[in-house]
Amino acid sequence: MNQHNIVMTDELKSIYFKHQNTVLTDEADIHTSDFSSLAIEAIKTLVDNTPDLLPDMLGRRLNVVLCEQSHINTVLEANQEELQPLALDDDKQSEVALRVRNLLQDAVNREASDVHIELYKAETRILARVDGQLLPMEKTIPEYSYGLSLFGYLFNELAVDKGGDFYPTKENNGRVILTLNCNGVRRDTIWRAAYIPAKDKGGQVTLRWLNKSEVIPSLDELGWEAGHTQAMRAFCHSPAGICILTGQVGSGKTTAIAATLSELKGKGRSINTLEDPVEFDLGVIQTSIKTDDDSEDGFFSASKVLLRHDVDIESHGEIRDKKGAMSVCRKGETGQIMFTTMHTSSAMGIAHTLNEQMHVPKAVISAPNLMKLWVYQTLVRTLCPHCKLTHDALPSHYDKETLEKLNRWHSELEGEKVHIRYRHPKGCKHCTLGEKGRTALVEMIVLDNEDRQFIFNQDYLGWEKALINKGFKSVKEHALLKIKRGEIDILTTASRVNHLLVDTTANVYDTFFKGEE
Incomplete structure (x- = not known):
């Protein structure tokens, strides 16, 4: 097994780097260090549903082969060029650290319960949930790298109890603890950080302020x-x-x-x-x-x-x-x-x-x-x-x-x-x-x-x-x-409770062609 005979697609990469104990070779073998890994069934299902993934199989069954975890690690390291954790030089890291601090301080000032950072193919959107309403914190930023750097810093530098380093194609969860000014008093704010990937190498990080309320209501x-x-x-x-x-x-x-x-x-x-x-x-x-x-x-x-x-x-x-x-x-x-x-x-x-x-x-x-x-x-x-x-x-x-x-x-x-x-x-x-x-x-x-x-x-x-x-x-x-x-x-x-403002079905249908006569 070497880096040249591993089948690599976006779907397989997600499986490989989620479980990090199983890979598929172009010889129709599944190499794993854990026979109970959920990745095995995920790979089998993907192969069954994607006939052109291994066109030379000709109906053969996939073989599951036990190997050392060190071999799996070697293969993943050799093939993760596109999925390397985001690395920032010192100047860039200082700049992104300031962005994150300012972003969360702004959320605290607004008394937000959650912050959403949404990454798209060519832009980054940042929103806050205030009193249950999701509102933009700033204008849409027409940069992909802006949001990606925020994600990388949050998970690679700040987050604890996380699911490993940040990869754009891999889900992650962790906690961020940052000292901020809350109503004139500096205290540790604790945020639950959750990342989910999306299309076009995009994704979303949701930060929930866990200790927003210092006093439990009666x-x-x-x-x-x-x-x-x-x-x-x-x-x-x-x-x-x-x-x-x-x-x-x-x-x-x-x-x-x-x-x-x-x-x-x-x-x-x-x-x-x-x-x-x-x-x-x-x-x-x-x-x-x-x-x-x-x-x-x-x-x-x-x-x-x-x-x-x-x-x-x-x-x-x-x-x-x-x-x-x-x-x-x-x-x-x-x-x-x-x-x-x-x-x-x-x-x-x-x-x-x-x-x-x-x-x-x-x-x-x-x-x-x-x-x-x-x-x-x-x-x-x-x-x-x-x-x-x-x-x-x-x-x-x-x-x-x-x-x-x-x-x-x-x-x-x-x-x-x-x-x-x-x-x-x-x-x-x-x-x-x-x-x-x-x-x-x-x-x-x-x-x-x-x-x-x-x-x-x-x-x-x-x-x-x-x-x-x-x-x-x-x-x-x-x-x-x-x-x-x-x-x-x-x-x-x-918008939260059903049947407060009720239109009969007939009234609704009457509006469909209104103004078309």
């Missing part, structure tokens, strides 16, 4: 109603069971759990968390779990270890598959309070996702006293108190089509309307486009045996009717409550 400060916090506290004082918080990425699930656990610590019960990664310092035993596609799920393994540690309250990071879900269920059955998170679009959707997508038996999901509290949450930007608009002021700020929609919604809305306010499209010096900060919109299911029977029967339509009859309040109803208080804008909220 349950009463989340934006929940008093009844929501009362239900959560009642669950926390039960002897055992599971609470699942669900919502989109960045919907405040981790913050809600942190607020809950912070309230529970120091009250005579042992608390442990398993997180990917740890975001808040809760003052309890917290374990960062590193998971990837090539290893046993870290939550499952660490959860077994915690069985020996006399835990009363345990929190797991996001449930992603059956293994993680069953681990949480097992702990809930052993007499512990369990918290975890998922991604669904409603509280009811947890049942379907666990059963149909993660294949958790419905008998487990509906077991008596196991599942106790399901919470769906989304975050919506709040109106700026300095420039928000009354309904009468809208004609001076909105176009005809938007006004028609808002007037129709306002006329059909039931109940008190006097406090309703709207976003100022241009905003003022105190806000970003009329809004500042975010608040939570929530729906909760406090499960009882009637709910569990509907789940076991998979009668979701019947369950929804039963919940409504019991007084269940949906996230839409929580949104309308806050709209009527003048806290949030209807147009902004409609």
Whole structure:
């Protein structure tokens, strides 16, 4: 085996440098130092789907040959000319280091939660997520090398706990710790850095500011109603069971759990968390779990270890598959309070996702006293108190089509309307486009045996009717409550909550050929 007989394509390069233990020769041999490597199956699938990759195979099967890792390393080193980690001379590195520092300082000044650096064939775009809204931090930079140098510096020089050196075609994850000025005080900011490659040698780095909040909010400060916090506290004082918080990425699930656990610590019960990664310092035993596609799920393994540690309250990071879900269920059955998170679009959707997508038996999901509290949450930007608009002021700020929609919604809305306010499209010096900060919109299911029977029967339509009859309040109803208080804008909220601004199907179809006659 030498550098001349290794098959090299973009797809194969990605496999080679992701796993770094397996290569394909032009003699139809797969050389590997690990017979269990996922690269073997990936290469076989690629060869099967790409007939011209090895045109002389003539139906022969690929041979898998065990070899020393040193031989694999030699081959990869000899063939990675296009994939070498980005090297910068001292002057260039100093310049890029200053760019990165200024970029993250700007993000801190804007109170951003995330920074996106997007690299395209001939340009670099830099954006920040502020109060849930993705905004450009500067004009598009018409250079490929600008973004590439930022990526290389972030991963090769700054990042720790990373997946090796930076290659444009290889995914990477790590943490960046940088001392910056936060509201006049210098402190270490911690950023989770994630890279994914894209077409034309492009890619994206997303930096999430993990320790943005120095103070964990209390349950009463989340934006929940008093009844929501009362239900959560009642669950926390039960002897055992599971609470699942669900919502989109960045919907405040981790913050809600942190607020809950912070309230529970120091009250005579042992608390442990398993997180990917740890975001808040809760003052309890917290374990960062590193998971990837090539290893046993870290939550499952660490959860077994915690069985020996006399835990009363345990929190797991996001449930992603059956293994993680069953681990949480097992702990809930052993007499512990369990918290975890998922991604669904409603509280009811947890049942379907666990059963149909993660294949958790419905008998487990509906077991008596196991599942106790399901919470769906989304975050919506709040109106700026300095420039928000009354309904009468809208004609001076909105176009005809938007006004028609808002007037129709306002006329059909039931109940008190006097406090309703709207976003100022241009905003003022105190806000970003009329809004500042975010608040939570929530729906909760406090499960009882009637709910569990509907789940076991998979009668979701019947369950929804039963919940409504019991007084269940949906996230839409929580949104309308806050709209009527003048806290949030209807147009902004409609982009986060379904069915707030409803056009009938007939009305939508009527607009398709409007103006064509």
